[in-house]
Amino acid sequence: MDIRATGGPATAGEMAAVDMLLGAAEPAAHHVAYGGHAARSQRHLLLPVLHAIQDRIGWVSRGALEYACRRLSIPPAEAYGVVSFYARFNLEPRGDAAVHVCDDIPCMLAGATVGQGAIGSPCLGLCDRAPATLTERFGSVYEATASSSPLSPALSPEGRGGLLRRVGVVDPESIDSYREHGGFAALQKAREIGPDKVIHQVIESKLVGRGGAAFPTGRKWQSVAIAPVKPHYLVCNADESEPGTFKDRVLMEGDPFAIVEGMAIAALAGGCEKGYIYIRTEYPVARRRMENAVAQTRAAGLLGFDLEVRRGAGAYICGEETALFNSIEGKRGEPRNKPPFPVQAGLFGKPTLVNNVETLVNVLDIVNGEFGDTRLFCVSGQVLQPGVYEVPMGTTLRSLLMEHAGGLRPGRTLQAVLLGGAAGSFVTPAQLDVPLSFEGTRAIGATLGSGAVIVLDDTADAKSVLLRIARFFRDESCGQCVPCRVGTKRQEEILERMLGEADGDRAADVMLLSDIAQAMRDASICGLGQTAANAIASGLTQLKVING
Helix, strand or coil: CCCCCCCCCCCHHHHHHHHHHHCCCCCCCCCCCCCHHHHHHHHCCHHHHHHHHHHHHCCCCHHHHHHHHHHHCCCHHHHHHHHCCCCCCCCCCCCCEEEEEECCHHHHHCCCCCCCCCEEECCCCCHHHCCEEEEEECCCCCEEEEEECCCCCCCCHHHCCCCCCCCCCCCCCCHHHHHHCCCCHHHHHHHHHCHHHHHHHHHHHCCECCCCCCCEHHHHHHHHHCCCCCCEEEEEEECCCCCCCCHHHHHHHHCHHHHHHHHHHHHHHHCEEEEEEEECCCCHHHHHHHHHHHHHHHHCCCCCCEEEEEECCCCHHHHCHHHHHHHHCCCCCCCCCCCCCCCCCCHHHCCEEEEEHHHHHHHHHHHCCCCCCEEEEEEEECCCCCEEEEEECCCEHHHHHHHHCCCCCCCCCEEEEEECHHHCEEECHHHCCCECCHHHHHHCCCCCCCCEEEEEECCCCHHHHHHHHHHHHHHHCCCCCHHHHHHHHHHHHHHHHHHCCCCCCHHHHHHHHHHHHHHHHHHCCCHHHHHCCHHHHHHHHHCCCCCC
């Protein structure tokens, strides 16, 4: 007996979209059900198949989903749970185009509004050129175009330095151009000195992860290298979805071969046979250039391992490494409990080395003996020259904003800086001399996080900013654990009441928010729930927005 989803059979166009990715289906002379390893081996193709359907048709119908399930041997109920989890997959018909308008903090500060027929979107990663939109055109040829204000460049001239030295200089589409500017010299040297020496150099450099967790990179590499279970996997986390963060986009668009080279070195050091670059779907240019860089590097015989670009589907939670693994495996992007840690059992249950884009690009300078321990910061909001800036660790926030990013607009005064993105903290004008280092920010109760620096001048509506942060976490919670699923919702409701016009017991609400925040920190499975109250608690203290 066939088990079918409601909605009718797949159309010819839907089947063609799936078959183009998976190959032509075998004639259905009889029904065969595959189970065990044969079925599991296909599960990881679910997200690429869903993207293929939506790119061509504009949405994923029940019939198309059923056809995909038959081709991949996935139960329809499980596949529906996946497609309904990701924000970018649509389960209802729509036209041949969709316009997504960013209404997150930097674009909101720039006056963005979601007009009729448009779709409100969380951060599109174009914060330096806010307000921003993403337009998708569906059909046999899928097109995605990100657009934004042309007033300021993604990379300010003052920001060029070690990690950014090739951005705007090399042709990002040409491996020859990259090699003319020293490309693949670090990989050649790494192969000459061997994996053990490479790991030793990374440990000695004291490089820590640039994605926010700040875990020692060399220790992670060493742990994967000595893991007895095979195979080993490598994952580049390019799911850059923190509001106000866009440095990885700049690197992928402007210097994609450097990321491929960094991954090749990491694969060599960790003994990794297969790698994935997981890029958020809102970065169409970055994804195209990374795919091109991988293809050209492979064709030149320089890659040394199997590497594939994977496309996210609109889930901030997939920036958490284990949620990202689940997504690659064709599952809902829900974090896993730890231990076991990824170096022991990560992607497909095997030892996995996962680093973000900025971390991997640093490896080139480490191998070449040129590591300078700089950090990329994404400056956006109400500042004259938003962009990506590379400064030495320990540079003050005042120097970053006033000397590099040009300061505030004429006649404006600083209200606050949101440091570290939506999970970060608000810094007041009196704290501008804080050193941008792990120790410096910790001393004032803040964090560097993902390197986001969002500037609010005296015209910014701080209440709206706090409410947008609360809505962001409520939307982005995966819902797997009660503390986060319920806590983010209650947090938003209480904040709306506190910042509204109605009278209420403000002291009781503050205490309730504090209790909810503590519960989320103590009991949430992953960092989203554990940090969802940080900026709100900081904002209520630092910005003094409570009425009465």
